[in-house]
Amino acid sequence: MFAASEVVQCGIQVDVIVYNSALTACGRASEWQRALELLRSVDAGGLLPTVVTFGAAISATERAAKWPEALLLLEDLGRRGLQPNVILCSSAVSACEKAAEWQQALGLLVEMQALEVQANIITCNSAISACGASSEWRQSLHLLEELDAMSMQADIISFNAAISACESAGAWDAGLAVLQSLSSRDLQMDLITWNTAISACEKAGKWPEALQLLAGLGESSYEPDEITYNAAISACEKAAEWKLALQLLLEVQHGPLRPSVVTFSAAISACEKAGMWRQVLVLLSSLANEGLQPSLITMNAAISACEKAAEWRKAVLLLSQLRAAKQVPDIITYSALVSACEKASRWQHAVVLLTEFSATGGQPNLITYSSAICACEHAAEWRQAFVLMAAAANSSIELDAITYGHAISACEHAGQPEPTLHLLGAFDGILAESLDPTLLLGLENPRY
Known part of the structure; x- marks a missing residue:
């Protein structure tokens, strides 16, 4: 990029307008550090930077989410006796939003009032999003309500930011309440609104509401995208509604969209929760036919489906496929296999x-050891159960009463x-430690 400082080195006289153009170009190219160097060159050249100059520099820092630099530039502007405008302040708030610095964003709103700079809807939307990015959903809703007090008309971006804040923080009911309040306003829901609302229903476990929203989206002027279907399928997955999940997957496959690994994973997980291991294997085959590579999460869900049905051979075969795909099995994989x-x-x-998991550097946990010891119990392999208990102790894993019960049963068999x-x-020692002391106190003075 041909900067103004390089023009100066060529002996050509430049003014602040040239610097402003160069700063703007730096911002568009995400060269915030070079933008700050150019700003220093303005002073070094004996020129007086203007509000436009600072605006271009702050915009460059905003694009890179460099909020401390943006705030320092605002302070520098004030020290020079220049009055910031709403565009500069909005850029600084946006920088805080991108870095999830909600307190700094709200502080800037207060500072704008002190400077008698009227915030606009862009400024407020950035502040709402900043709160949402930090899971401060109550602050987001408070700002949304404050827009009326500020004689400002909330737009669909305002509501999207507030719903997204609730969805991200797990306050799904609050998010859906914000969605319902849209009906009293003359605002058109966009695809972001639909997707955020469906995602909120998904995380709240409200799959019927998610499907109702999906149907409503179909009647609107917007077309559902991959994000829409992934959220809807995931909502069905959480409720083990595997038939509905497969129906939605078929809609994706027969429509203009192409299912992703995430789409297949949600459907596979739905079948896994319902114990439909055969459907899981069919879906894995369909995934491969789409030219997609299953993720570790996908394979773990498939192995878990086989585990629930005691299909150990199928589970081990999936382990081989996982390795063939050059993926590294984790504790979830081996726990399901064992x-x-x-x-x-x-x-x-x-x-x-x-043993194989331990040899590859893995660290079996209580669940893994307990399952293996339970397997030994079924076969009355008490010696092997003792070996496993010793291995767990060497790994600093404290076995619980259930695991001891398996080992005792192995000895008895x-x-x-x-x-x-x-x-x-x-x-007996473990059982005493697991008991509530207040129960033991109650045994000292039994009542008849």
Whole structure:
């Protein structure tokens, strides 16, 4: 980029207007550091920067979310006796919004009042979004309500920002209440509004409302996009409404949109929650036919579906596919695999998988060890159960009463009284630690 400072080096006289143009170009190219260098060159050249000069510099910092630099520039402008305008202040608020600095954004709104600079809807929308980015949804709603007091008409962007703030913070009911208040205003919902509302329903577990909104979107002038369908399918997934999830996936496949890995993952997870492992495998095949690569989350959901049905061979086969895709299985993967083997009474495979995970640098947790010990219980393999308990202790994992119960049962099935008594002694200590002390106090003075 041919900067004004380079023009000066060529011996050509430049004025502040040239610098303003160069600063604007830096901002558009996200070269905020170069913009600040140019601003310093204005002073070094004996020129007087104007409000436009500072505006271009603040805009450059705003694009890069450099809010401290934006605020410093505003202070510098004031020290020079220049009066900031709403455009400069809005850019500074937007810089705070991009960095999720909601307190700084609200502070600027207060400072604007002190400077008698009238905020506009762009300024306020940035402040609402800044609060939302920090999960300060109550502040977002407060600002939305304050727009009326400021004699300012909220637009659809204002409502989108407020609904998004509620959705991000998990205040789904509040977000849906804001959505309902739109009906009393002469505002047209856009695609962002529809998507944010459907996402709020999804996170609130309100799948019927999510599907109603999807139907309403179909009757509007907007077409649902991938984000819309992903949120709707995910809403069905959380309620294990696998048939509805598959129906929505078919709509995507037969329409102008192309399903993504996220779309398939949500549908697979819906089937997994409902124990429909065969449907899961069909979906994995469809995903591959679309030329998509399943993510680790997708594969974990598929393995978990097989685990619920004790389909341990299918689960291990999926592990091979996961590795073939050069993905690294994690604790969720191996916990599901060990549990699948445990449900199928395949204790040897469970132990091999747990050992394999440890050998690759993984750290089995209580759930993994408990599943493997439970597998040993089914086969009365008390010695192997003891080995696993020792391995857990070496990994600083404190086994719970349930796990001890599996080991004790393994000893009993094998007719081993001495190990059983040994474990019972340790079990009594764990059981006492897990009891509420107030219950023990109540036992001292029993009532008849």
